[in-house]
Amino acid sequence: MKKILSLGLVRGLLWQIAGTAAGALLVTGIRALMGLNPWGSFLFTEPAWVVGALTGVIAFVWGVGALTDWFKWALGEETPEHREDPPGWEKYFGVSLDHKVIGIQYTVTAILLLLVGGLFALIFRLELAASGMQFISLQLYNTLMSLHGMVMIVGILLGVAGVMNYLVPMLIGAHDMAFPRLNAFSYWIAPPAAIVLLSSLALGGFDTGWTGYPPLSTRSPVGIQMFFVGVWVSGWSSILGGLNLIATVMRLSAKGMTAFRMPILAWASVATSLISLTATQLIGLSFQLVMFQRLLGMGFFDPAKGGNPILFQHLFWFYSHPVVYVFILPGLGVVSELLPVFVRKPLFGYRWVAMSSLGIALVGFLVWAHHMFTSGMNEYLRVPFMYSTLLVAVPTGVKFFSWVATLWKGKIETPTPMLFVLGAIVVFLMGGLSGPPNGVVTTDLHLHDTYFVVGHFHDTMFGGYIFPFFAAIYYWFPKATGRRMSEKLGKLHFWLLFPSFLVMTFLMMRVGLLGMRRRIADYDPALGLDFWHLLITISAFLIAASVLVFLYNFFRSIKHGEPAPGNIWRSRSPEWQVPSPMPVHNYEEAFEVVGEPYDYGLPGSTYIRFNGKSH
């Protein structure tokens, strides 16, 4: 019991409960004093819940200990530069300053959230297996569907942070991130945010979809406020994480690692971080404005008070479009990083691939209004946004062509990570090809808000993020544990997932074209879509089965995997030149970059040389 209470996570959770109660009671007390109704339909009133949620988050971060060192500094106390973590599993449940521990914390939290989001999807997919309402209510359907979206998004954001946190310092030869305490803070703000987000289920849910468009979101139950607060808080994690990563790559990379000798994943991570550092504010702001409209009666988006509902959509998509590139750029970086290893050939057109990530990130800022072609915004705006949207296809195409050219005349081997890399390319290709019809205004008038879009972006998310995420886990698992995951189970995972996923998204696009709208709890049997929907549901459950195989493999291999202490993939990358698991401060000796990262097939070449100096 005492041991459990000493875990940072447990203390944080207890503090969060106390903090929420304190904040909510404070508002309730003030309301009582002012003569306002102190109690609401979910015990507290809406303002009390919002303030409580915020104080709860602050209390969590304080309780877990993520602020301790800063407070000590403020009081003039010294803290050690490197804090030693306790050995064993406990370090993962408390504040650690080691980027590898934080990376694993992010990754495991991400997997948990993705599982929750996936579970929501399974519930409503079961409902959608046939027309008519089977076993959940309309409101519950809407809540689960909306939460599926946002929980998956937060899960992917944390997963992205996990991949970047764990790998980037290692790849560039740093011993940690530039700001280790800020790094810990960025992680520890996320779990309470996720809890707040999920608590919306208990507070009446919400029926707006993850987009939360007003005026609908101004009429939803209190649950929507928890959704807003949860997203608002987790945005801090993205912003600060992005800042930290850019500083790390700029300042801490190894001697000789010039821009065009960086691993491609570092390029992708910088591009991603530029977006999360500068765009996340907009979704926080747009949700905050609706929050204020609800709490304080400010009519930002209320036409009756001179507001404009379309303005919200501009603010919202100014972040929410670029953020899809936050999801996919690191994933595409993983694909480019692993391909040369398993093809035994240099990455074709390294510089072009590196610049295409930046290109996508920058053009991605100019396309947001393509989500609004039917919204009723100024009509003439649709044409320039069509041009800018289709432009994204150019740097994306560069990536595809470069990957195919890398495969050409290689000596290809296909262990599990490579299977997922190839799966990512094919699935992302499906996502990429189904994109332009949404980008051309004429066809989007038909496709917008249908299952065609649902199929399209699930392809981009899985191809651009989930498949590469799995590839990265299979590939770098030995770096974290010294053991490798089972190949047999890994291949089973892939062959269950890949075909079912392609079938699922292809059928989603098909029913969308035939008239299936997005975000509906029930569909018209007259459309004749029942059979396709049944197949989609079956595919979804096969995907879930493949994930169970993965989870079993993952947790079993931590202790019982085949030992893999050395460079099992014959990689040139620095992290594989030292034994696994990775030592606490990464490299005992600093290294110097003396060659190109992906010069496979060039006899006698090497990427790095350890120079004998310690860090």
Place this chain on the structure above:
Amino acid sequence: MRHFVIVGVLVLLLSILTFWGLEAMGLMPVQASLQAQTVDWMFRLEMAVISFLFALIVVPLVYSLLVFRRKPGDTSDGEHIEGNTRLEVTWTVLPLITVLVFSYLGAVTLGETRRLDPNAMVVNVTAFQWGWRFEYPDYGIQSNKLYLPANRQVVLKMNSNDVIHSFWVPEFRIKQDVVPGRTTEYRITPVQIGEYKVRCAEICGASHAYMVAPVVVVSQTDFQKWVQESVAAQAATSGPDPKRGEKLYNELGCKACHSIDGSKGVGPTWKGLWGEQVKLSDGTTVVADEAYIIESIRQPQAKIVAGFEQQAMPAFTTLTDAELADLIAFIQTLK
């Protein structure tokens, strides 16, 4: 060289096969409007290019996997090819030209779907949680079905009473959001006689899935007949009728907020409302008589019932005096 020839042939074959397969499957629903023909033309062109690009990536990928597989026991590396600038420029510039052409065609076809016919018939559309209502200002007809004559353009002027909705008839292809506080416009020329449905495409709350209304496309003569019958039916009505009031209650969306069984809703219940003393938010009371109810429908913000300050009901300014009388007659029956 041999590899390139084989891959080239396979790419061509797979492109044709993919495009043919997609066409044979039948991707789109019935083409029921002039605008749908434009949209489908554009879509078909996109599918052709997509089929080609699909083959262009998948064929060399699978071919490489089969032909350039590592032999067991071979630990040597592949050929050291770092890149090829000419190739990179080619596959940057060609896609660039393609997307510019497609954007241009997209703009041209968009203009095509928005072409306005000066003789177009206007229909006012009101969207609400969760239904549609159509008003024909030329004929003074109100309806919950959208009757349209074939081969004549119709312009829908759309308003929303509450949240954002979206007008979409899959067979017409075009979609347009309906936004509170502004009028959006939808231009369509039905060409195929038949019964379709308008389906709300923007999530609008719990019953979003069921926000559907019939769209009936009939011949010009049948349309004239329907107009005459509807006008006659409306003229034949005499005096307030609670049955028609109940129909309005359902069609206008009153029921989304006001219950008739006394249960609590977004707005006050109508049960027992008639003749009651109503407590207002400013502390005064008012008797629920004809004048009060009419004012509450036309200018809902004039007097707000205590406890309902949070919700602003939209003003229903288009209702005729006869319709208001029907509604009041209906309310009178809710004892």
